[in-house]
Amino acid sequence: MVDGGRRLEGKVRISGAKNASLPILAASLMATQPVILRNIPQISDVEIMLAMLTALGMSCSWLDDHTLKLVPPKQLNTKAPEKLLREMRASILVVGPVLAKEGKVIVTQPGGCNIGPRPIDYHIKGMEALGANIREDSGMIIFEAEQLKGAEIMLDYPSVGATENIMCAAAVGSGKTVIHNAAKEPEIIELQNFLNLLGARVKGAGTDRITIVGVDSLGGTDYSVIPDRIEAGTYLVAGAITSGDVTVEPVIIDHLEAILAKLLEMGFAITKEANSVRIQATGRGKAIALRSMPYPGFPTDMLPEMIPLLCLADGISMVYETVFASRLKHVDDLVRMGARIKTEGRLAMITGVPALHGTTVRATDLRAGAALILAGLAANGQTIVENAEHIDRGYEDIVGKLQSVGAEIVARDL
Ligand code: UD1
Numbered sequence: 188m189v190d191g192g193r194r195l196e197g198k199v200r201i202s203g204a205k206n207a208s209l210p211i212l213a214a215s216l217m218a219t220q221p222v223i224l225r226n227i228p229q230i231s232d233v234e235i236m237l238a239m240l241t242a243l244g245m246s247c248s249w250l251d252d253h254t255l256k257l258v259p260p261k262q263l264n265t266k267a268p269e270k271l272l273r274e275m276r277a278s279i280l281v282v283g284p285v286l287a288k289e290g291k292v293i294v295t296q297p298g299g300c301n302i303g304p305r306p307i308d309y310h311i312k313g314m315e316a317l318g319a320n321i322r323e324d325s326g327m328i329i330f331e332a333e334q335l336k337g338a339e340i341m342l343d344y345p346s347v348g349a350t351e352n353i354m355c356a357a358a359v360g361s362g363k364t365v366i367h368n369a370a371k372e373p374e375i376i377e378l379q380n381f382l383n384l385l386g387a388r389v390k391g392a393g394t395d396r397i398t399i400v401g402v403d404s405l406g407g408t409d410y411s412v413i414p415d416r417i418e419a420g421t422y423l424v425a426g427a428i429t430s431g432d433v434t435v436e437p438v439i440i441d442h443l444e445a446i447l448a449k450l451l452e453m454g455f456a457i458t459k460e461a462n463s464v465r466i467q468a469t470g471r472g473k474a475i476a477l478r479s480m481p482y483p484g485f486p487t488d489m490l491p492e493m494i495p496l497l498c499l500a501d502g503i504s505m506v507y508e509t510v511f512a513s514r515l516k517h518v519d520d521l522v523r524m525g526a527r528i529k530t531e532g533r534l535a536m537i538t539g540v541p542a543l544h545g546t547t548v549r550a551t552d553l554r555a556g557a558a559l560i561l562a563g564l565a566a567n568g569q570t571i572v573e574n575a576e577h578i579d580r581g582y583e584d585i586v587g588k589l590q591s592v593g594a595e596i597v598a599r600d601l
Contacts, residue, residue: 189563189570190595191545195431197592198463199422201438202228202583203253203412206488207377210351211412212236213280214378215257216243217288217359218385220407222257227412228583229253231576235275242268243285259407266293273297275580279307280348282330283355286319291331309342309349316340317356317364337362337401345370345395345481351378353399358387360401369397372482373442377413384408416442417488418582419464421557423447425589426466427455428496428565433592436463445485449475449493453500474502474539479509490514491554495562497537498526506535517555520548524562524570545570550577557582564594 379392426433550556563570
């Protein structure tokens with residue numbers, strides 16, 4: 188429940204990155220010695236991944252609020268529980284690690300955020316190229332390989348998850364693998380750094396060509412995860428949409444460039460420091476054109492959160508989502524709050540209005556849910572966001588963090 192119209196002011200502490208934590212947790216399955224992971228966010232997607240790791244035989248314990256200790260078993264289980272795969276798409280990231288370590292893994296098609304069809308064909312093609320034998324049996328996908336072999340792999344699309352799965356699968360085994368048209372997201376660089384600390388030989392992450400030379404086995408390590416660039420972007424929008432003055436810290440400025448460029452283009456004042464960014468907003472901001480792209484383009488995960496801001500901007504904005512089919516699910520609810528938006532498939536035309544009004548809305552997925560909270564912060568009156576548990580998948584303590592900068596927001600079971 189959000190009572191809108193409060194100007195947000197102050198500093199928001201940014202948690203560790205969800206999309207770095209999940210692949211690193213999955214990659215830990217390949218360790219043969221204990222792994223300590225620091226700055227892991229307390230979000231429900233991490234809980235699901237920990238349940239998956241535990242089901243596969245890892246012993247996982249929290250040393251403090253954000254530090255995990257993972258102790259690998261002698262041998263992993265090779266069947267991933269269907270329920271966890273259905274709950275979260277990123278569960279598919281266990282395929283590469285378990286296959287590399289045990290020579291076998293059994294999964295079903297993963298589920299996850301309801302943002303359009305999300306097949307796993309690139310993952311399957313990648314494992315096949317590395318020499319895995321893959322078959323389907325009563326809804327199960329069974330991957331088997333006595334020994335994975337290095338290969339030249341050209342991805343049809345720079346898929347983040349497929350790049351990560353292939354990096355892991357190729358890290359243990361024989362020979363050299365080259366991934367062409369690899370995803371270039373910062374979280375891929377994080378996975379490379381983590382794998383190399385475990386003893387892997389990976390280079391090129393951050394470019395579209397990643398080379399992995401398989402080693403016999405991996406050890407253990409101690410690793411701290413980078414700040415979440417999407418969480419940081421979300422709180423910057425919270426500052427902008429409330430005509431506020433919000434600083435996010437810690438952040439890695441480079442990772443935020445695409446988001447900051449658009450906020451600057453809208454006319455908001457941005458101050459960059461070594462590991463923080465401050466946004467100062469005095470008015471509604473100007474309309475812009477916005478298009479999501481793989482990194483270093485504007486992140487698809489941040490596109491839904493920009494929409495409420497554009498709803499209140501001066502002029503007509505055009506928004507085009509290129510990565511997922513159904514990123515605009517919150518548009519109907521925003522229209523019910525007074526926004527003027529026309530959509531055509533992945534395209535939205537937004538005519539800015541001077542104000543939104545609160546009402547009851549429903550989160551359909553993680554980012555759309557966060558966007559509805561942002562709309563509620565700016566709206567006149569009260570906004571109730573139902574199904575808000577989607578938001579806990581990726582935002583640690585969003586209610587507490589917003590309260591700390593002056594928002595009137597509470598979480599309540601209805
Ligand atoms: C990751 C992120 C997610 C982000 C997305 C794009 C994690 C845990 N999640 O998801 O937050 O929105 O990157 O930046 O890091 N595709 C296929 N076949 C495949 C794989 C993907 O067609 O085998 C398609 C997808 O449907 C989508 C596009 O490729 O249209 C990009 O997906 P991908 O980059 O793989 O996203 P994820 O790794 O699932």
